[in-house]
Amino acid sequence: MLIIRKTTRKKPELEIYNVYNGRKIYYLTLREEKNTLRPHKFRASDKLYQPKKAVELFKKKKIYLSSDDETLTLKKELEELFQYLQTSWEWIDLCRHCFMEGRITRTPQYVYHGEKICKKCALTELKRDLQYRKISVPAEPLLDRLKDVDKVIKLFDPKYAKAQDTLYDMVEGGMPETLLSIDDIDIPQELKDILKKEVTHLLPIQRKAVEAGLLNKKNLLIVSATASGKTLIAELAGLKNVYCNKKFLFLVPLVALANQKYEDFTRKYGSTHTVSIRVGMSRIKTREDMYIIDTDINADIIVGTYEGLDFLIRSNIPLGDIGCIVIDEVHMLSDVERGPRLDGMISRLRALHPSAQFIGLSATVGNPHQIGKELGAQTILYEERPVPLERHIVLTPHKKETIKELIQTEWKEISPYGYHGQTILFTNSRRNCENLAAFLRSEGVNAYPYHAGLPYIKRKRTELQFWDQKIQAVCCTAALSAGVDFPSSCVIFDSYKMGIEPLTTREFHQMLGRAGRPLYHTMGKVYLLMEPFSEEDTLYQLLKGHMEDVEVIYTTAQELENALAAKACNLSLESVNTYALWELPVTLLEPLEKYNMVKDKKITEYGRAVSVSFLSVKEAEFIRTQLTADILDTVIQLESFQNVYLTQRLKSQLDVEVDTLFSGTCIEALTKTEAGLPVLIEFFVCDCEENPYCDHPKWNFSRKICELRMEGLSPSRISKLFRQEYALLLYPGDIFSYLDTVVHKLEAVERIAHVWNKEKVVKKAENIKKKIEG
Numbered sequence: 001m002l003i004i005r006k007t008t009r010k011k012p013e014l015e016i017y018n019v020y021n022g023r024k025i026y027y028l029t030l031r032e033e034k035n036t037l038r039p040h041k042f043r044a045s046d047k048l049y050q051p052k053k054a055v056e057l058f059k060k061k062k063i064y065l066s067s068d069d070e071t072l073t074l075k076k077e078l079e080e081l082f083q084y085l086q087t088s089w090e091w092i093d094l095c096r097h098c099f100m101e102g103r104i105t106r107t108p109q110y111v112y113h114g115e116k117i118c119k120k121c122a123l124t125e126l127k128r129d130l131q132y133r134k135i136s137v138p139a140e141p142l143l144d145r146l147k148d149v150d151k152v153i154k155l156f157d158p159k160y161a162k163a164q165d166t167l168y169d170m171v172e173g174g175m176p177e178t179l180l181s182i183d184d185i186d187i188p189q190e191l192k193d194i195l196k197k198e199v200t201h202l203l204p205i206q207r208k209a210v211e212a213g214l215l216n217k218k219n220l221l222i223v224s225a226t227a228s229g230k231t232l233i234a235e236l237a238g239l240k241n242v243y244c245n246k247k248f249l250f251l252v253p254l255v256a257l258a259n260q261k262y263e264d265f266t267r268k269y270g271s272t273h274t275v276s277i278r279v280g281m282s283r284i285k286t287r288e289d290m291y292i293i294d295t296d297i298n299a300d301i302i303v304g305t306y307e308g309l310d311f312l313i314r315s316n317i318p319l320g321d322i323g324c325i326v327i328d329e330v331h332m333l334s335d336v337e338r339g340p341r342l343d344g345m346i347s348r349l350r351a352l353h354p355s356a357q358f359i360g361l362s363a364t365v366g367n368p369h370q371i372g373k374e375l376g377a378q379t380i381l382y383e384e385r386p387v388p389l390e391r392h393i394v395l396t397p398h399k400k401e402t403i404k405e406l407i408q409t410e411w412k413e414i415s416p417y418g419y420h421g422q423t424i425l426f427t428n429s430r431r432n433c434e435n436l437a438a439f440l441r442s443e444g445v446n447a448y449p450y451h452a453g454l455p456y457i458k459r460k461r462t463e464l465q466f467w468d469q470k471i472q473a474v475c476c477t478a479a480l481s482a483g484v485d486f487p488s489s490c491v492i493f494d495s496y497k498m499g500i501e502p503l504t505t506r507e508f509h510q511m512l513g514r515a516g517r518p519l520y521h522t523m524g525k526v527y528l529l530m531e532p533f534s535e536e537d538t539l540y541q542l543l544k545g546h547m548e549d550v551e552v553i554y555t556t557a558q559e560l561e562n563a564l565a566a567k568a569c570n571l572s573l574e575s576v577n578t579y580a581l582w583e584l585p586v587t588l589l590e591p592l593e594k595y596n597m598v599k600d601k602k603i604t605e606y607g608r609a610v611s612v613s614f615l616s617v618k619e620a621e622f623i624r625t626q627l628t629a630d631i632l633d634t635v636i637q638l639e640s641f642q643n644v645y646l647t648q649r650l651k652s653q654l655d656v657e658v659d660t661l662f663s664g665t666c667i668e669a670l671t672k673t674e675a676g677l678p679v680l681i682e683f684f685v686c687d688c689e690e691n692p693y694c695d696h697p698k699w700n701f702s703r704k705i706c707e708l709r710m711e712g713l714s715p716s717r718i719s720k721l722f723r724q725e726y727a728l729l730l731y732p733g734d735i736f737s738y739l740d741t742v743v744h745k746l747e748a749v750e751r752i753a754h755v756w757n758k759e760k761v762v763k764k765a766e767n768i769k770k771k772i773e774g
Helices: 051-060 075-084 096-100 119-132 140-146 149-155 189-195 204-211 230-242 255-269 306-314 330-334 339-352 368-374 399-412 430-442 456-467 478-483 505-512 538-544 556-568 573-577 586-594 605-612 617-625 631-638 648-654 664-670 674-683 696-710 715-726 732-755 759-773
Strands: 002-006 013-018 024-033 036-044 047-049 063-066 089-092 110-112 115-117 167-171 220-224 247-252 275-278 301-305 322-327 357-362 378-382 389-395 423-427 447-450 473-477 490-493 524-530
Touching (some): 013 051, 036 051, 096 115, 096 119, 110 149, 140 149, 204 220, 204 378, 230 247, 230 322, 247 255, 247 306, 306 556, 399 490, 399 524, 423 430, 430 447, 430 473, 447 456, 456 732, 505 538, 556 586, 556 617, 605 617, 617 732, 631 732, 631 759, 696 732, 732 759
Parallel strands (some): 063 089, 220 357, 220 378, 275 301, 322 357, 423 473, 423 490, 490 524
Antiparallel strands (some): 002 013, 110 115
């Protein structure tokens, strides 16, 4: 096979590629004879041949003529030449870049500077250009879609790029033509009637679950996209058990989620069944925060947080005949702090109720089949989204303006279901949430911040207004993504960090999964913002990275806590290990006996006080040895307030970029600037050699917050006082959460003091607790 193309020399010269002869290259110079071109000089490197050798070669081999622009300038003449030589030929497309490097790639499908080239060369040129611009994204999907290097590069040129031109890829989604009717599944008619008020047919993942034995007590791990219908799967299994006179437990990681599900279940099922909530009652009484009172556990349906339910079983309180246990967001097993405690709770709950059906729900499990097997459940995996999802990459030097335009454009779009397009904007800090929301409102966009630092009443008002289509956008921190349940059509990423830490692939997919909701929208959109010449490569890792596996890893302290919790439930470690993902060694009982928490393999009164207080052995021993010390000091040293930020005014005066007070940069700036004196004098004075980098400043802040609360100030008033007197920003929501934690630690002190007959300490702790509760 010969591949022939014209060189760029002025004289008509052909480059002849002999593919079957070691890829040898010949050059044939043509000359004009009577208005036609004929062979004149024939060579290979520096060796000359007679022109007739070229003719002989043409007659022996199949000839392909390159259809590049240069060769096509001689199209008529070359066709006439090979007709004259009585040889056949064929025009083909070649990648010139490959050809120059001694490779042959036929029929290239990609374009670069108007010239067709192969995918490999196109990707090489694209990566070279993006590297120069310091843009780190996996650009191959864009190249595959556009088939043009120059068009892809234009997408990353902020002078050219518009939001509608920035489509990176499309995640397919949609519904099958035929769906299973609610009437066709094996549930009581009364339940069918209740469900049909909102849904008439099962979504695909719901059908798969039913077909896998959901309604026949089969243990299942359901892994599917956000808004694909996982909750209804739990309801079908749970309510089927309720109609068989058994109880239904639905457990979630966050109080806000528990409260939302409690309200939903009460609305749907409250007229026919009793519903209760167990979250570990909020103890701080204010007008602006959620005050949840745990209700009677003698209910058909119990909604709770992991810890709220765990408290009941650690306290050895009978739950009744449990028919179905649902763990929502089961990927939380991977959480470093809460994962082992969740694993322990699940294993103890299942050991106490071995005949109960177990259902795990998650959208983000990297090893679904493995973790399903370890949980003793069949994995039902459904990767289709209920609605398609567009993912856009937007390179912009003016993020705020771009965000505003995207939100306004989305709001103007109304879905076939009659809903405006609404946006969730994710950023990395609470300050950015509030700054972005304030900027958007100043530009006529109805947007509000939504983060854990805000009082509950403000968050709840924002939720209701969003659901009522009165808000165009909410600005959220990544940390709150798991607790956000808004019917948004669009998600915008302003940052790819949670605080200062890069997002994990799981967190990223959890967040982008919020875009597009069935029966509200027909399309979800995600906009991934990048600044020009940013060296950030996190986005590349997030788009290309594998979803993290769910893996449980215990520390020794966590092993001891779970072993003690097992004994609090009157369970052997062997029975708990039957269901646990992490096996607890039976030797753990030896150190627990040493600390007088276990005796003769049974829990002691001290051990039970420690277990129901959710204390580590180390924390419990600290309290026990400090029973004669100042109670508030003891509690503060166990749990200090961390979230202290600089106001913009103090930040400017200190001339620092960071927000957090306890960072080394801020502390150093405080010691060098007069503006920092009030804070230093009030909170940083101590005799430690490590001062000002010791723990005393955090303890002093914590004590100040508690004392102000004991004087009757609400979290919002405490926040206002710190802003006015010290130019420091403490969010009311953080203050509320901290005070609630302090109350629970005070109860731990009470329990331990009571065990050791320190009744005066018990009364002191009770008095402090009542003042903080308000």
